[in-house]
Amino acid sequence: MSLTATAKAGPRSPAGPGPGPDDGRAAALRRTWRKASPYAYIAPFFTLFLAFGLFPLLYTAFVSLYRVELQTSGEMEWRGIANYTALFTDEFFWTSLRNTFTIGVLSTVPQLAMALGLAHLLNYKLRGRTFVRTAILLPYATSVAAATLVFAQLFGKDFGLINYALGLVGFDPVDWQTGTVASQIAVSSIVIWRWTGYNALIYLAGMQSIPHELYEAAEMDGASRWRQFVHVTLPGLRPTIVFTVIISTIGATQLFGEPLLFEGSISGGISHQYQTLGLYMYEQGWGFFHLGRAAAIAWVMFVLIVVLVGANALLVRRRARKEAGR
Amino acid sequence: MPIARAAKRATVRLGAVVLAGALLAACGTGDSSDTSDSAGGKVTLNVDLFGSFGFKEAGLYEEYQKLNPNITIKQSDTQDEADYWKSLQTRLAGGGGLADVQGVEVGRIASVTQQQADKFQDLKEFGADKLKGEFAEAKWSAATTKDGKVLGLGTDVGPEAMCYRTDLFEQAGLPTDREELAKKWSTWDGYLELGKQYKKKAPAKSAWLDSVGSLYGIMIGQEKERYYDASGELIYEKNPAVKAAWDTSVEAAEAGLSAKLDQWSPQWNQAFAAGSFATIPCPAWMLGYVKGQAGDAGKGKWDIAKLPGGAGNWGGSYLSIPRAAKHKEEAYALIAWLTAPEQQAKVFQKQGNFPSSTGAIEKIAGAKDTYFSDAPIGQIFGEAAKASPVQVLGVHDQNVMQQITNALSEVERKGVSSEKAWGTAKKGVDNVIG
Numbered sequence: 188m189s190l191t192a193t194a195k196a197g198p199r200s201p202a203g204p205g206p207g208p209d210d211g212r213a214a215a216l217r218r219t220w221r222k223a224s225p226y227a228y229i230a231p232f233f234t235l236f237l238a239f240g241l242f243p244l245l246y247t248a249f250v251s252l253y254r255v256e257l258q259t260s261g262e263m264e265w266r267g268i269a270n271y272t273a274l275f276t277d278e279f280f281w282t283s284l285r286n287t288f289t290i291g292v293l294s295t296v297p298q299l300a301m302a303l304g305l306a307h308l309l310n311y312k313l314r315g316r317t318f319v320r321t322a323i324l325l326p327y328a329t330s331v332a333a334a335t336l337v338f339a340q341l342f343g344k345d346f347g348l349i350n351y352a353l354g355l356v357g358f359d360p361v362d363w364q365t366g367t368v369a370s371q372i373a374v375s376s377i378v379i380w381r382w383t384g385y386n387a388l389i390y391l392a393g394m395q396s397i398p399h400e401l402y403e404a405a406e407m408d409g410a411s412r413w414r415q416f417v418h419v420t421l422p423g424l425r426p427t428i429v430f431t432v433i434i435s436t437i438g439a440t441q442l443f444g445e446p447l448l449f450e451g452s453i454s455g456g457i458s459h460q461y462q463t464l465g466l467y468m469y470e471q472g473w474g475f476f477h478l479g480r481a482a483a484i485a486w487v488m489f490v491l492i493v494v495l496v497g498a499n500a501l502l503v504r505r506r507a508r509k510e511a512g513r
Numbered sequence: 514m515p516i517a518r519a520a521k522r523a524t525v526r527l528g529a530v531v532l533a534g535a536l537l538a539a540c541g542t543g544d545s546s547d548t549s550d551s552a553g554g555k556v557t558l559n560v561d562l563f564g565s566f567g568f569k570e571a572g573l574y575e576e577y578q579k580l581n582p583n584i585t586i587k588q589s590d591t592q593d594e595a596d597y598w599k600s601l602q603t604r605l606a607g608g609g610g611l612a613d614v615q616g617v618e619v620g621r622i623a624s625v626t627q628q629q630a631d632k633f634q635d636l637k638e639f640g641a642d643k644l645k646g647e648f649a650e651a652k653w654s655a656a657t658t659k660d661g662k663v664l665g666l667g668t669d670v671g672p673e674a675m676c677y678r679t680d681l682f683e684q685a686g687l688p689t690d691r692e693e694l695a696k697k698w699s700t701w702d703g704y705l706e707l708g709k710q711y712k713k714k715a716p717a718k719s720a721w722l723d724s725v726g727s728l729y730g731i732m733i734g735q736e737k738e739r740y741y742d743a744s745g746e747l748i749y750e751k752n753p754a755v756k757a758a759w760d761t762s763v764e765a766a767e768a769g770l771s772a773k774l775d776q777w778s779p780q781w782n783q784a785f786a787a788g789s790f791a792t793i794p795c796p797a798w799m800l801g802y803v804k805g806q807a808g809d810a811g812k813g814k815w816d817i818a819k820l821p822g823g824a825g826n827w828g829g830s831y832l833s834i835p836r837a838a839k840h841k842e843e844a845y846a847l848i849a850w851l852t853a854p855e856q857q858a859k860v861f862q863k864q865g866n867f868p869s870s871t872g873a874i875e876k877i878a879g880a881k882d883t884y885f886s887d888a889p890i891g892q893i894f895g896e897a898a899k900a901s902p903v904q905v906l907g908v909h910d911q912n913v914m915q916q917i918t919n920a921l922s923e924v925e926r927k928g929v930s931s932e933k934a935w936g937t938a939k940k941g942v943d944n945v946i947g
Contacts, residue, residue, distance in 0.1 A: 247821075254947070256947070257602050257603070257606050258602060258605075258606075258628045258629055259607050259628055273844060277944075278940060279940070332871075339779065340779065343779070343780055343783075344773075344780060345718070345783070345784070345787070345789065345804060346780070346783055346787070362926065364775075364780075365927055366927075366928045445735040450775070450778060451593065451777075451778060451779075452595075452775075453595075454919060454941075456922050457775070457919045457926065457927075458919075458923050458925065458929070458937065471944075473599050473603065474595075474599065474912075475600075475912060475944065475945050475947060476602060477947040480947065504827060
């Protein structure tokens with residue numbers, strides 16, 4: 188603050204001794220640059236964000252008010268909010284909303300629970316710890332397409348490995364593509380496989396910031412590893428858990444690649460049984476070329492995510508306040 | 514200002530510039546390939562197709578490149594036509610990334626002539642007019658707009674027959690002779706009846722039919738009017754032909770005659786070689802697909818008989834040139850050559866895609882196919898082509914069909930009732946029409 192104050196005082200005393208008029212101009216220039224340069228540095232990001240983030244967002248909102256078909260994209264027909272209101276009576280929309288929710292729960296809950304357990308185990312001194320830590324991140328490094336195509340083979344009805352294994356134990360083959368619950372479990376399993384290791388590493392990082400003394404103290408008090416986990420690790424991890432829950436919620440709401448590639452069906456199976464919101468938007472936009480309706484769905488998804496994340500944040504804040512008051 | 518700090522600042526500044534440049538460059542490099550290749554008279558023609566057109570398999574590209582040393586042909590291929598069409602539509606709307614030659618399925622040609630005539634090249638500008646007499650009348654008129662622009666040259670048509678596995682038929686104690694079978698299944702009822710017999714003594718894990726979607730598709734191909742009438746009005750709901758094909762398919766599903774596969778899915782592909790089904794309704798273009806999926810091991814095990822319930826047409830394609838294509842003149846020379854009678858006849862002999870050129874049809878009348886137990890494919894498909902109806906095509910033909918076959922799969926694979934599934938189909942179609 189004082190630095191800027193002296194800098195501002197500079198040019199007001201041209202008669203005084205010291206730097207001549209040329210030097211003063213250079214100094215002024217330098218000062219301007221000093222003030223402006225941070226903006227110049229962040230400008231590339233904001234330029235790109237304006238061009239590829241904000242503009243598409245607003246344009247999508249604009250398009251969602253019209254009837255626009257990809258094949259005749261020049262002819263736009265005003266519809267107002269009809270694209271939105273149509274969604275309320277659209278059975279397929281509700282199906283996909285419900286599917287997004289159930290697949291989200293089916294994949295997020297076991298995924299985070301398993302990640303927590305894995306991280307807890309990895310937090311102990313294991314032999315080849317670095318190797319194991321790297322290895323659990325491998326699924327995350329695999330592309331969605333490759334993983335999904337392999338899983339689709341595994342879940343095949345007639346020639347799939349999973350049904351073969353089930354057959355060995357005496358179960359009837361499951362039609363993983365057709366059944367509503369079965370197909371959602373299959374799609375969730377891909378998500379779980381890909382993201383468990385990623386979340387485990389985040390938890391691991393969180394765990395390592397928990398002071399070691401706490402564990403030592405707990406151990407001296409005779410707490411078992413399980414009690415240590417419940418009473419030391421979990422409270423210490425709360426902010427990390429909140430972070431992963433928010434990230435997973437956003438991911439689950441946007442789930443797209445896995446259900447699309449699972450059977451190569453844009454309708455999410457023959458009766459939309461595992462069609463997510465993202466997939467439904469894609470079907471409207473790039474299956475039937477109704478860009479206006481697809482844009483409306485995109486905005487509904489956007490609002491949904493904002494609401495979900497907001498609810499999450501509210502929950503956390505209330506909890507933190509409660510604890511502060513304790 | 515200390516030197517170290519100045520240097521650091523300069524580095525940051527440079528970094529920012531490089532980063533921005535890299536990001537912008539990354540955004541811009543989408544379609545900048547193949548712009549410089551016309552230098553020195555060399556032209557690379559990009560041909561973008563779906564399914565199996567058979568040009569490459571029949572060695573036509575090589576031949577053309579030998580005849581025209583300055584031309585190089587690059588083909589890209591998408592297996593599923595629905596995926597192909599999606600990507601083509603996106604590129605047409607954006608105006609970039611289009612190949613010099615784009616394939617168009619007959620179920621989409623009405624969309625091209627009625628909705629997108631301004632995005633495709635009028636081939637009359639290159640003198641396509643004089644080819645008119647070489648093509649079957651219906652094929653030519655479907656690619657012509659109301660104001661007379663010709664937007665595509667016909668490749669194949671899809672006369673229909675029934676492909677079947679003689680080895681499986683034998684094991685189930687059914688006759689394997691194609692003449693005898695044609696008599697036994699002269700109607701669809703006869704076909705289902707034979708299927709029920711097959712089911713009783715069939716080898717394990719083998720069904721009569723691949724999917725009821727195929728059955729519906731081949732039956733609807735026997736009709737003149739399907740989803741639209743000649744005035745362009747959507748009539749599928751009240752069309753008795755659609756109802757009849759639907760009912761027969763439901764009957765087959767409920768009798769457990771199908772292997773419950775989804776056409777074009779990986780499972781469907783695997784089933785060709787595994788013997789999961791004994792019959793598959795096959796338009797001529799399916800022959801190449803069967804050969805590809807069933808492989809050499811299937812050679813001689815397959816045969817072809819006349820289709821139950823009369824002749825029909827399912828599919829067939831066109832070659833078109835988008836307005837945004839880079840080498841239109843060269844592209845036209847190529848597609849005119851590829852669709853000429855000699856070449857169409859070669860594709861038929863290699864791949865089974867039945868020619869739409871009248872000259873070629875004469876040439877191949879006596880053709881037989883060793884893969885399909887020496888079936889007289891020239892005769893079987895030739896007769897079907899002559900007798901099949903000239904179909905009324907509509908803008909959303911393909912998507913409407915997709916919704917109906919999806920709903921049929923519900924009956925087939927989930928045991929949903931016919932009425933409920935039809936309700937789903939109607940909702941699906943409403944969704945398509947928007």
